[in-house]
Amino acid sequence: MTEQTKRTTIVLFSGDYDKAMAAYIIANGAAAYDHEVTIFHTFWGFNALRKEELIPVKKGFLEKMFGKMMPRGADKMGLSKMNFAGMGPKMIKNVMKKHNVLTLPQLIEMAQEQGVKLVACTMTMDLLGLQEKELLDDIDYAGVAAYLADAEEGSVNLFI
Amino acid sequence: MTEQTKRTTIVLFSGDYDKAMAAYIIANGAAAYDHEVTIFHTFWGFNALRKEELIPVKKGFLEKMFGKMMPRGADKMGLSKMNFAGMGPKMIKNVMKKHNVLTLPQLIEMAQEQGVKLVACTMTMDLLGLQEKELLDDIDYAGVAAYLADAEEGSVNLFI
């Protein structure tokens, strides 16, 4: 690590709306302060990368079931606390609107505009049967080796 | 980052008693080993900063509901696992007493005595409608930029 490099690398494991929001708020903040920023999406963190529309793809039975049970896209994710069968996210989104806080889909768009590198973990894609055309455009595909190469270069490393 | 600086910066996102305990144990340990330590409380992590008594404040309807649903103070928080409608925390507190392990409120007090910087995330306060007089005394108020300024100076960065 050189003194000049500022780098923030986040593993987004969680599929919760609030945790993904925290990840993307930190990522956008770090990008604004000239960090090179990577968000490595793994396991349930893929929820944030899924397209909202249903993309018809061929899958095995178990992969199809995972695909059905996981929310399609950032806007449909639940809260880690006080989810109340989906009422929690609605309440949070109402107060967010009132206080002009960006929603998760807006935070993701901003991150892409700011050049935050969004990475999809290829092992998870295999495991859950997710395919590239089901995910957002302009993202990278990589494994744990690529994650470590980014992470070891910087000091702000978070697992969310 | 200079070789001399030892710094531990923790984002406390979780509102669970056991996770907050882990955060404060690491923070107190790091402070004892001369790290500069910051705990940045965000989202449900505010539970640890709330005063136990009910502070009357003016709020909108949604903010009032969040205030009611979130536990008031460290002693009322639940466990991330085996909470059993509040029986889990009682069991844990009993074994903690037996083994002379500090409780969460004691760990927070010790952190303040050791000079650990406790920060309340101002965006979360807006969002959940929390006000300064509902929170512990002698804490700082800041946003993601201040968090990053601390985090990028050190190597022990955790999201809990």
Add this chain to the structure above:
Amino acid sequence: MTEQTKRTTIVLFSGDYDKAMAAYIIANGAAAYDHEVTIFHTFWGFNALRKEELIPVKKGFLEKMFGKMMPRGADKMGLSKMNFAGMGPKMIKNVMKKHNVLTLPQLIEMAQEQGVKLVACTMTMDLLGLQEKELLDDIDYAGVAAYLADAEEGSVNLFI
């Protein structure tokens, strides 16, 4: 921190199968890229270190209850999401088998073979009444001071 040292230090707090898998996949990856790697198991993270067989040990009542409620060994752990009373882990394990992904017990064995330092948090052992003979062989026993000594030497520090 010297430029030469590459070190990954993970606090495994979670007792979930999927989160422990993520921890051990990162640890094995880092070890393969010549990092010195430590996984510090604390709180529910002990699930991954427990032997599968029932080891008869003398314990107090509360410690016995914790011992009963916590799963014995990596293979019995649940998922953080979509656990469905144990059906989720079975589904995940089926797709893992299909895609030749290593199971958690296999990942732990590989980590030990690669020289990843597995540490059991002594405070948690006291608290939950766990004893050395209930845990895997060839692991270390240490407290938060030893964790910090490892963590402050490296830049990839994760709390999982």
